[in-house]
Amino acid sequence: xxxxxxxxxxxxxxxxxxxxxxEYRAVRNxxxxxxxxxxxxxxxLNGAGKTTTIKMLLSLLKPSSGSIYMLGSKVDAGNxxxxxxxxxxxxxxxxxxxxxxxxxxxARRMQLIxxxxxxxxxxxxxxxxxxxxxxxxxxxxxxxxRLGLAKAMIHNPEILILDEPINGLDPASVVExxxxxxxxxxxxxxxxxxxxxxxxxxxxxxxxxGIMHEGQLVQDIKMDQLEQSLQKSLVLDGRNKGAITxxxxxxxxxxxETTDGRLALTEGCAIAQxxxxxxxxxxxxxxxxxxxxxTEDLEGYFxxxxxxxxxxx
Ligand SMILES: Nc1ncnc2c1ncn2[C@@H]1O[C@H](COP(=O)(O)OP(=O)(O)OP(=O)(O)O)[C@@H](O)[C@H]1O
Numbered sequence: 001x002x003x004x005x006x007x008x009x010x011x012x013x014x015x016x017x018x019x020x021x022x023e024y025r026a027v028r029n030x031x032x033x034x035x036x037x038x039x040x041x042x043x044x045l046n047g048a049g050k051t052t053t054i055k056m057l058l059s060l061l062k063p064s065s066g067s068i069y070m071l072g073s074k075v076d077a078g079n080x081x082x083x084x085x086x087x088x089x090x091x092x093x094x095x096x097x098x099x100x101x102x103x104x105x106x107a108r109r110m111q112l113i114x115x116x117x118x119x120x121x122x123x124x125x126x127x128x129x130x131x132x133x134x135x136x137x138x139x140x141x142x143x144x145x146r147l148g149l150a151k152a153m154i155h156n157p158e159i160l161i162l163d164e165p166i167n168g169l170d171p172a173s174v175v176e177x178x179x180x181x182x183x184x185x186x187x188x189x190x191x192x193x194x195x196x197x198x199x200x201x202x203x204x205x206x207x208x209x210g211i212m213h214e215g216q217l218v219q220d221i222k223m224d225q226l227e228q229s230l231q232k233s234l235v236l237d238g239r240n241k242g243a244i245t246x247x248x249x250x251x252x253x254x255x256x257e258t259t260d261g262r263l264a265l266t267e268g269c270a271i272a273q274x275x276x277x278x279x280x281x282x283x284x285x286x287x288x289x290x291x292x293x294x295t296e297d298l299e300g301y302f303x304x305x306x307x308x309x310x311x312x313x
Pocket of ligand 1: 021044050
């Protein structure tokens with residue numbers, strides 16, 4: 001596999017990475033490339049291996065096997081130079097009695113940045129100007145998260161790694177954070193690796209989604225492809241379901257029962273020509289009381305992906 005070169009287009013590269021705790025394989029043979037400026041969402045249920053992967057990216061954990069490169073440079077505990085280029089936010093922490101400026105000044109000094117202008121820069125970038133003299137404890141939830149991001153970005157990193165940054169935020173703050181991350185990626189070329197279990201939210205932000213399940217990457221899909229991968233089904237209902245299912249079987253249609261007791265057909269011919277099925281049922285004296293083509297939602301796609309991967313492994 002080609003390595004991401006220092007000036008190349010690949011920002012993050014994992015090559016066959018596994019992490020084993022005792023007997024337990026928390027991450028299994030994970031290979032992934034993230035391009036510069038791309039926003040990738042890393043999605044999975046609790047325990048899927050997201051945080052373990054993030055900790056390996058940050059060299060807080062050493063992979064049991066495989067290699068990780070960021071900006072063309074191998075990630076390991078001794079590679080300090082890399083941390084000038086990577087920002088990380090898990091949970092927004094700050095000194096509540098200090099102002100936004102004072103909090104950022106502490107972050108600046110901890111990063112050993114001598115240039116005090118770095119504070120003004122990050123305040124501009126994250127639109128915190130109106131709040132810079134407020135005590136951190138007085139900020140709204142969204143602005144607290146902004147301050148957390150500002151701290152993670154004080155050194156102007158090229159890669160931003162965020163572990164569940166929108167957890168627990170109110171809807172307005174979620175929108176704010178989303179717009180800000182989009183701005184960082186589109187206008188400043190920052191590569192963003194963001195983990196979450198909220199697919200609906202991720203979908204509005206990311207270019208690509210990687211779905212982790214039981215330590216494995218079971219799906220890696222671009223958002224524009226995702227749209228086409230959403231399953232369509234023809235959902236129908238009628239007064240005598242027993243009679244309808246018999247007719248369907250006689251005519252070679254496969255069906256499944258939906259959670260609300262209706263019948264769902266996923267074959268292309270049924271979806272393309274629902275009128276044929278309607279005609280058939282009317283002719284058979286079982287007119288449908290409901291007939292509609294439904295597109296699966298993202299949550300449904302996520303759960304189906306996980307279920308399919310369970311059957312395969
Ligand atoms: N230090 C450790 N020792 C043993 N097992 C661990 C350790 N760290 C994580 N695990 C296990 O590895 C699995 C993956 O955990 P991880 O925290 O990466 O999941 P996650 O996808 O981030 O989930 P969550 O959303 O709950 O944080 C879990 O079953 C967890 O119990």
